Amino acid sequence: ELDPIEKNAEKQRENPACMIGLGYNEQTPYYKLLNANYYRAPIISLGTSRVMQFKGVCFYGGFYNCGGAVVSNYDEYRNFLENLTYSPRCVIIGLDAWVFNGAWNQTVSALNEGQVVKIDREPAALLGAIARDWLEQKWSFADLSNYPQHIGFNGRVKGEGFMYDGSYYHGAVYRVPSSSADYGFADTLRRISRGVSRFEWGEDIDPDTVAQLDGLLAYCAGRGIHVVGFLPPFAPSICEAMQQSGHYGYLGKIPPVCRRLFEQYGFEFYDYLDVSGLGMTDGCFLDGFHGSEVVYARILEDMAGQGSEIGLYLDRGHTRELLENAYSGFVFEKPERAAGQGEG
DSSP states (O other): OOSOHHHHHHHHHHOTTOOBOOSSOOOHHHHHHHHHHHHOOSEEEEESGGGTTOOGGGBSSOEEEEETSOOSOHHHHHHHHHTOSSOOSEEEEEOOGGGGBHHHHTTSOOOOOSOOOOOOOOHHHHHHHHHHHHHTTSOOGGGGGSSTTSBSHIIIIISOEEOTTSOEEOHHHHHOGGGSTTGGGHHHHHHHHHTOTTOOOOSSBOHHHHHHHHHHHHHHHHHTOEEEEEEOOBOHHHHHHHHHHTOOGGGGGHHHHHHHHHHHTTOEEEEOSBOGGGTOOGGGEEETTEEOHHHHHHHHHHHHHTTOGGGGTBOHHHHHHHHHTOSSSSOSSOHHHHHHHOOO
16 A cells, blocks of 8 residues: 555556455556557547546557546546646547536536656555544455455455456455445435435536536547547436436436547437446346446447447457356456455
């Protein structure tokens, strides 16, 4: 936890089976930028935690997942791309629905733009937080040997963290689904009933968001980067709950606006808010609004089937094999195996 993130990234490059799961000193935007510039993959994904389940094993010739490098607005997405030292050929961009809702945007602080830098936690504060959690018996020294091949408290104790390809492995939830803080989607349903925490009620699309997205797409077009945009999915029962509430009129207005905007630049847009039509069920979701790697592989397969440029990079045969032989609706491999050996 105290080591420079550069050192941890180097360790992971030397041992691709190693996960980086920092519990107290996360450096996600900087870590993702560091690796993206190092690997220079021709195709990347960019978005919040809701793109973290795209997996490198589904692609030919180089993929890196930059999920978690950004938080909300599309000026921030553009800023991340401006910090890259190369131009990827294609970027898959997750368009979180709530970003289009002005009621939610009003609660978001202005984001600094410019160089993506490390924001290290002060060592004294970090050690204090670790000590407090130990005193409260949230971890024990014996727990640090649970997954000794990984880095950080989440990696060593829970067997979860960022994998070699930038995707995130939710080891604890994969092994024991009931350990999810949103088990049964109780927390997400509470948010919907109260209209809070990304599920604010709203009827209209925020015009500032559309303008920012336009600027992002124009920037990518100027750099020769092909953009594949998509609306990340909610669990099917969450989609139904939002529709029945009558408080989310803005959702239906997003696809036509985005479709027109993406078409202006010769880019692609896909609506995957509800993936029940792809055969995905509630049992394929980690919580109410995070699909599993199985969901995201199915999305890639569907994009390719519709003629997306993704098809140029997707290993469709291997992706189909992974889906057909998936251990569960969450993961391709048995959790104990994947947590132990990673995805080199």
